[in-house]
Amino acid sequence: MTQPAAVPRKGRKYDQVLKGARKVFMADGFEGASVDDIARVAGVSKATLYSYFPDKRLLFREAAQTECDLMAERILSMIDETRPAREVLTVAATELTGFLLSDFAQQVFRICVAERDRFPELGRAFYEAGPKNGQARLMEYLDTAVAKGELRIEDTEMAAEQFAELCRVKLWNQAAFGIRDRFTQGEIDSVARHAVDMFLARYAA
Structure with missing residues (x-):
């Protein structure tokens, strides 16, 4: 099993991505939370999300x-x-x-x-x-x-x-x-x- 990176990359939209992820995880749980939904709620592209967090x-x-x-x-x-x-x-x-x-x-x-x-x-x-x-x-x-x-x-x-x-x-x-x-x-x-x-x-x- 591939382990997630130890430390995420920080940047201008880091907090924005985290805030969106929190909302989606709270609403849908871990399994139900899709990367598409997290990116949409966070107001960023999937490419931007993956640049900060390559693993859910x-x-x-x-x-x-x-x-x-x-x-x-x-x-x-x-x-x-x-x-x-x-x-x-x-x-x-x-x-x-x-x-x-x-x-x-x-x-x-x-x-x-x-x-x-x-x-x-x-x-x-x-x-x-x-x-x-x-x-x-x-x-x-x-x-x-x-x-x-x-x-x-x-x-x-x-x-x-x-x-x-x-x-x-x-x-x-x-x-x-x-x-x-x-x-x-x-x-x-x-x-x-x-x-x-x-x-x-x-x-x-």
Whole structure:
């Protein structure tokens, strides 16, 4: 199986192509998304699209990476490490829970599961861009909080994984199994608050 190029070519219409690809992947899934449709929605020629992304899997990977990076940057921009750990973790939990329930995150999850056997690299790409990247950034904060004496954690890698799982409680399963697709901010805040309560019950100094 031919693997996608490791790094796409950047250029003037790179963001335009990515935006079009995101819309089509969201609407049609990975298998249903045609290069013709992506080029049309992006407003570029197929030749231009292929000049940036010679493989559809690379395009999907880059779209997922970009969205996850934006989510991580949003969370980081809202975090003030000078504030108490509870406040910092509440911001992170609220934003993470909301992202996990978003149309984008749910659709990408479904695509990765549906294409797991034929294109396992799609799942690996999203895992690297999303869960693994988020865990690494959370670990950095946890290490800082431990050094400041706010938290008492021996294994921050495990603790970061646990924190993310606490943010999946109740609502994520409902979204993943198609029971519901819309959630109120109050419901998201409740999951985040309980996640932080449970986490600090175990790890507060």
